[in-house]
Amino acid sequence: xxxxxxxxxxxxxxxxxxxxxxxxxxxxxxxxxxxxxxxxxxxxxxxxxxxxxxxxxxxxxxxxxxxxxxxxxxxxxxxxxxxxxxxxxxxxxxxxxxxxxxxxxxxxxxxxxxxxxxxxxxxxxxxxxxxxxxxxxxxxxxxxxxxxxxxxxxxxxxxxxxxxxxxxxxxxxxxxxxxxxxxxxxxxxxxxxxxxxxxxxxxxxxxxxxxxxxxxxxxxxxxxxxxxxxxxxxxxxxxxxxxxxxxxxxxxxxxxxxxxxxxxxxxxxxxxxxxxxxxxxxxxxxxxxxxxxxxxxxxxxxxxxxxxxxxxxxxxxxxxxxxxxxxxxxxxxxxxxxxxxxxxxxxxxxxxxxxxxxxxxxxxxxxxxxxxxxxxxxxxxxxxxxxxxxxxxxxxxxxxxxxxxxxxxxxxxxxxxxxxxxxxxxxxxxxxxxxxxxxxxxxxxxxxxxxxxxxxxxxxxxxxxxxxxxxxxxxxxxxxxxxxxxxxxxxxxxxxxxxx
Ligand code: GLN
Numbered sequence: 001x002x003x004x005x006x007x008x009x010x011x012x013x014x015x016x017x018x019x020x021x022x023x024x025x026x027x028x029x030x031x032x033x034x035x036x037x038x039x040x041x042x043x044x045x046x047x048x049x050x051x052x053x054x055x056x057x058x059x060x061x062x063x064x065x066x067x068x069x070x071x072x073x074x075x076x077x078x079x080x081x082x083x084x085x086x087x088x089x090x091x092x093x094x095x096x097x098x099x100x101x102x103x104x105x106x107x108x109x110x111x112x113x114x115x116x117x118x119x120x121x122x123x124x125x126x127x128x129x130x131x132x133x134x135x136x137x138x139x140x141x142x143x144x145x146x147x148x149x150x151x152x153x154x155x156x157x158x159x160x161x162x163x164x165x166x167x168x169x170x171x172x173x174x175x176x177x178x179x180x181x182x183x184x185x186x187x188x189x190x191x192x193x194x195x196x197x198x199x200x201x202x203x204x205x206x207x208x209x210x211x212x213x214x215x216x217x218x219x220x221x222x223x224x225x226x227x228x229x230x231x232x233x234x235x236x237x238x239x240x241x242x243x244x245x246x247x248x249x250x251x252x253x254x255x256x257x258x259x260x261x262x263x264x265x266x267x268x269x270x271x272x273x274x275x276x277x278x279x280x281x282x283x284x285x286x287x288x289x290x291x292x293x294x295x296x297x298x299x300x301x302x303x304x305x306x307x308x309x310x311x312x313x314x315x316x317x318x319x320x321x322x323x324x325x326x327x328x329x330x331x332x333x334x335x336x337x338x339x340x341x342x343x344x345x346x347x348x349x350x351x352x353x354x355x356x357x358x359x360x361x362x363x364x365x366x367x368x369x370x371x372x373x374x375x376x377x378x379x380x381x382x383x384x385x386x387x388x389x390x391x392x393x394x395x396x397x398x399x400x401x402x403x404x405x406x407x408x409x410x411x412x413x414x415x416x417x418x419x420x421x422x423x424x425x426x427x428x429x430x431x432x433x434x435x436x437x438x439x440x441x442x443x444x445x446x447x448x449x450x451x452x453x454x455x456x457x458x459x460x461x462x463x464x465x466x467x468x469x470x471x472x473x474x475x476x477x478x479x480x481x482x483x484x485x486x487x488x489x490x491x492x493x494x495x496x497x498x499x500x
Pocket of ligand 1: 129130131132154155174175176177178179180207318434
């Protein structure tokens with residue numbers, strides 16, 4: 001039998017509809033793959049084989065009975081372990097929630113269940129999504145399937161590695177400053193951060209509420225579009241949820257692949273290149289631009305001057321929200337509870353002991369930073385100034401989108417980094433690695449990373465950014481770019497991943 005784990009989600013969906021094989025067979029193939037590669041990859045914190053097979057059997061039964069099913073019903077999926085799942089342990093990769101079994105479902109998980117996608121498991125991440133390497137997990141590192149001495153990126157490192165290692169055809173991640181797009185780039189995948197408010201955050205363990213978005217990771221633009229379609233839509237449980245109709249992303253991806261890049265105006269962000277950017281990353285980026293130009297796209301240079309302050313503003317706004325959101329882990333309500341080893345047991349001492357034991361180093365660093373930035377006397381100078389920069393970033397993007405259809409840049413200045421960088425490096429240096437992705441979160445606009453070829457055997461990513469609520473445009477242009485790049489590179493780069 002052909003290896004079912006090598007097929008894209010769309011191929012699987014088509015074959016399932018045609019009756020070539022059952023969802024039970026597809027799900028089993030992925031569970032077998034998980035069993036064989038997890039000792040090396042560690043993409044999952046929890047696997048849910050029984051639940052997956054139960055959903056698969058249910059879909060198979062309904063299909064046999066001729067019931068109306070979602071077009072992707074029966075295609076398995078993995079969820080970042082920040083998505084709350086009723087009855088299934090949800091940890092945020094933190095000791096704080098090591099044994100937490102949620103009493104309710106996140107809206108996105110409810111949608112995934114309604115569509116009939118069997119859940120394979122919950123994937124690894126940096127604790128509470130804070131990090132860029134998945135090394136800040138209380139459950140061990142995830143490795144990059146392209147080179148297992150390297151990190152898969154983060155924070156959705158497990159979500160990305162699971163799809164690149166053929167453990168899951170689709171996965172759901174979250175992106176607060178790049179955590180879908182950067183690991184997508186480092187694993188040779190397509191990853192999308194939707195417009196802020198267009199996918200429900202209800203039941204997503206909060207990192208920084210004004211920046212967090214949920215989105216798809218997949219092997220093709222079409223697969224990402226199909227998953228995005230399932231996830232998006234208004235939710236009355238999320239006060240920031242947009243009421244817009246969900247556009248047909250799959251149709252947009254198809255139209256793009258057909259129409260190509262002719263006549264599209266692409267804006268190259270001048271601030272996202274130059275010193276500090278890997279030579280190979282820039283080379284692949286310039287080749288993509290040349291291809292686009294040959295295909296009839298118009299390339300213009302644009303300035304987003306406020307990008308020069310974006311990372312600094314993010315590292316004030318994000319920790320401020322983190323310090324407030326993580327106040328709920330107090331040892332009283334749910335999650336870990338640790339009593340002090342000596343002295344009186346009071347609310348305060350339990351809280352202190354619980355938080356000292358439950359949070360890792362990076363989470364503590366950000367809580368301290370945020371608490372400081374919000375304290376009386378510093379609030380205006382730090383948080384207030386950062387909010388002003390945020391407004392400037394939004395204005396700069398709005399002005400740029402008056403001139404072009406989409407903005408383009410490399411997704412990250414580097415390819416996947418070796419392990420240990422988080423320990424040795426100055427945290428600021430690592431934080432700067434997110435310079436290309438953070439601005440979109442500050443502005444609330446959608447972004448996509450798609451594979452743009454290899455540099456020294458490691459994947460690079462091409463980032464596309466569109467105006468808020470124009471996520472469909474990412475799929476049109478992304479579909480066109482993917483077709484061009486596959487033609488140029490001789491097929492999807494994932495075909496070149498070393499065997500595990
Ligand atoms: N790497 C960034 C950070 O550490 C982004 C994280 C994210 O998007 N969740 O904050």
